[in-house]
Amino acid sequence: MVPPASKTPGLRYHSTMDVVVRCSNLFKTYEGKVEAVRGLDLEVRQGECFGLLGPNGAGKTTTIEILEGLLQPTSGEIEILGRRWGAHERELRELLGISLQETRLSEKLTVRETLKLFSSFYRQPGSPEVVMQDMALTEKADTWVGKLSGGQRQRLAVAAALVGNPRILFLDEPTTGLDPQSRRQLWDIVRQFQQRGGTVLLTTHYMDEAERLCGRLAIIDHGKIIAEGTPAELIKRYCGQNLVEFAVVPPTDGATRELWKSLPGVESVHEENGLISLSVREAHQTIPALLDAVEERGWRLVHLTTRQASLEDVFVHLTGRHLREE
């Protein structure tokens, strides 16, 4: 059943069949004052892992909870797997697996009992035993939830989302507060789910997580998407491929900005605490010219490194702030 294009007012139907989550012009205002989401559009395609990246308070959780049907938007259109929350709530619930940012599951139930309970809600659930195996929880099957470590609890939270056999997995900050090993374990689980054809939508404020896990991302700030694309595209678009970072004595003021900008291959200049950062296409073209320019003026380089640009740099470039800044 292919839906006829353009019959639905307010929703754009692409010829591509593979958009599974779509929202347009989403707004959410709390108590008539706080604007958490201010006009947000996004599309998630079948089989991809889509990330919402942004600092705390950017509106990520509000956005994902609206998409999950747990929060009512102030305005906007939402369509998931061609269905809408108002009309197909039960049907959608069968198709989605959701892990909230913070859920404390019953402490006096074991891991197996918890998964059995969650699987009992779905018409066609997966097997708790298989999910436990996939999530490396079999060893803890008979342990009370209250006795699990943080990483194990988080894996159980995702397991409870997976046991319903969902088509789309929603994860809100799945690795916040976890140790590096537990984070990697969770990443593997997400990839596994994706390899089986599942679609993932996750929020994170870790740029490394977004970079490694997400096929595409939207960077969110102040309730709006400020950039969208694959991690590589975003880095290339906003920061060039590489960054050349250096400092000179005597410290220069903003007036030298034009000088740095004129060096070959430089796409943009960013200065923070005396450290100058150049986004460049090819470091080997820029660096000799930089050294010459410094020497000509009788300055001295006190620091020089080159590195690959990251999503953090993209965020700094776009907002002038860091992702983890409080």
Next chain:
Amino acid sequence: MKVEEQTGLAPARPAPPLPSQPARTNGRWTGYGGLLAARMKELWREPEVIFWVFGFPLLLALGLGIAFRDKPAGVTNVAVVAGPGAQRVIDRLQTSPQHAGIHADVISQTDAFNRFRLGKYALVVIPQPDGSLRYRYDPARPESVLARAQVDDALQSAAGRKDVLASSSEAAMEPGSRYIDFLIPGLLGMNLMNSGMWGIGFALVDMRQRKLLKRYIATPMRRGDFLMALSSSRLVLMIIEVAMLLGFGVLVFHMRVLGSLLTILLIGTVGALCFGGLGLLTASRAQKLETVSGLINVVMLPMWVFSGVFFSYERFPAILMPFIKALPLTALNDALRATILEGAPLAAQGTRLAIMVLWGGVSFALALKWFRWV
């Protein structure tokens, strides 16, 4: 398809294939069964629940049952103030027909008055120099009033008084009229209230605070199933509570249960559901455990005082009666007492059951209207 036509939406396209094969297909009631099983397991694993639901009422029944037990052939303790006439009083008491029920000590006046004040003696007999007797008693203490009549009666007949009217008595000590018989149904009612209010109200707010309610509604779980499972778990506990308290009364205090067990369980069911509804209402919006604890206590306090758990509410002024009788715990206690102690049939309990159904039904309806899942 009907819904889609009404909303003017494009027909939903088929969902993409499942990432893994389903292990099984669940039926309509699987979710309810899962919730009930999980709830029962949680309750059993909570030591506080076991104590408050089962241990506490038994301890209370045992303690109060012992403190207010009926003394066999109640002996009246009497002090006789030492002096010239004291020995004569003792002699007369011993030769009187009532001598078995009276125990008399000869002690100094100061000691006698002191111990009378402390409750050791019910009466002080003070022989007067002119040969007459003076009784010191407390009109506010029933046993003191009784002792005065009993001792005077004994001394008069020992001194040769002749009764002008022939009379005889027969002792009728039957279970059913003792304090413990009054107490056990009251404790049962109070326990159903306590465990209903805490078991539902507290548990719900705890789950809301943990975001567990929100997590549940993010699944296809039916909300009605969730509330039903919570109520059913109360009914299972109710059966155990009834069996335990009544069994305890029968075994330890030789209580006699006159009504049918089925009627008692039916009343218990109505009571448990009524307080479950009230618990649901108190928990419908509270976000914090502190808030709901306060609310539960506010709701329960008037019933602890007025509903005749430990003493008969007939002691309150008549003007309060309509208010007292409208309380759900009063209705439950009255219904339980009438059935257990008097063997009243269910048909005779219409008003009381209606009061409970009304309280429970209205609370439940309001709770559903106001309930916050997130």
